[in-house]
């Protein structure tokens with residue numbers, strides 16, 4: 001029998017790993033069950049925003065993130081090949097007036113190393129949760145490891161298990177949304193631009209191209225496509241970038257390429273009794289704007305504060321209990337809704353064939369000197385804490 005814990009976390013992605021470290025540090029017993037036997041190697045998400053850095057600093061990982069990542073200092077915008085303006089993050093609130101660019105696999109490795117340093121027994125890999133039942137004192141969870149059943153008991157279960165969350169499904173929490181018409185292809189190449197530490201956004205009638213610096217002299221290119229490409233090749237991405245920006249990435253240096261479609265899904269509630277959701281398990285927003293992973297960390301921190309409050313009350317506050325998690329749920333869903341709207345503005349600006357006068361005007365307004373600071377705050381996820 002596994003030891004009973006106060007909080008059982010399902011899913012050891014960025015959200016679950018961060019929540020685990022926060023709880024251990026504050027003396028709340030927890031365990032993370034992760035179905036994958038090995039850490040992921042895909043670079044997927046790259047942007048770590050200031051509000052997330054402020055919270056990640058509480059578990060002592062920011063120095064490592066800064067030493068491995070690139071500090072993105074701002075962005076340059078082009079419309080139909082002409083530069084329309086620059087936006088700098090340097091006036092954003094200290095101590096992190098920048099976005100850090102680091103592949104998700106590296107960020108997860110840093111988070112996992114910190115968690116193991118705090119308590120090596122917290123993360124159980126190769127364990128897939130399949131059932132969950134209400135028990136006398138909390139929740140009973142059944143999982144499979146090498147097809148052998150394992151049982152766990154916890155006061156609370158947190159589903160940090162991503163888009164297809166088993167926890168959400170077993171708790172019967174509705175997850176509603178839909179897909180957008182937009183599709184993209186992205187790839188990482190050696191950086192051949194003169195953009196340095198700046199992001200580039202190239203708007204025009206063929207569709208948006210976004211570009212971000214990556215560590216190791218690399219640069220990510222994200223290109224809007226008419227439909228989702230199957231098995232995209234580096235040469236095709238290079239030619240799309242070249243046609244729309246005049247910049248020619250070297251396809252022999254491509255270290256990652258994939259295509260994706262985008263959707264939005266929201267849980268009706270992020271809590272139901274002793275079951276709580278966080279991260280992608282609770283809300284999916286379009287990756288255009290790079291906010292999903294950061295939202296998961298903001299959830300994790302907010303949930304940690306709720307658990308700390310409960311612990312202070314001796315865990316016995318059953319009337320207040322639902323209030324703590326109801327407040328968490330409404331606050332975090334409101335924040336994710338704002339993030340969804342911001343990503344929708346980004347996608348609207350990038351729709352090529354419909355790129356008309358209105359979009360050009362909005363793009364120019366964003367980069368107007370007196371509005372730059374406001375939009376710099378939006379692009380760095382301020383207001384979503």
Ligand SMILES: Cc1cc2nc3c(=O)[nH]c(=O)nc-3n(C[C@H](O)[C@H](O)[C@H](O)COP(=O)(O)OP(=O)(O)OC[C@H]3O[C@@H](n4cnc5c(N)ncnc54)[C@H](O)[C@@H]3O)c2cc1C
Nearest residue numbers: 011013015035045046047129162279280290291292293294
């Ligand atoms: C192309 C692309 C680019 C992106 N770029 C950005 C970006 O720049 N910035 C940003 O903030 N976000 C970005 N995102 C979004 C980001 O990748 C996700 O929001 C983030 O990974 C969510 O983290 P999570 O921990 O909530 O869920 P996940 O990363 O999905 O982790 C869930 C974990 O739960 C485990 N699991 C699932 N089911 C079970 C089970 N039954 N039992 C045990 N374990 C289970 C899974 O194996 C997984 O490890 C991007 C996404 C995509 C697709």
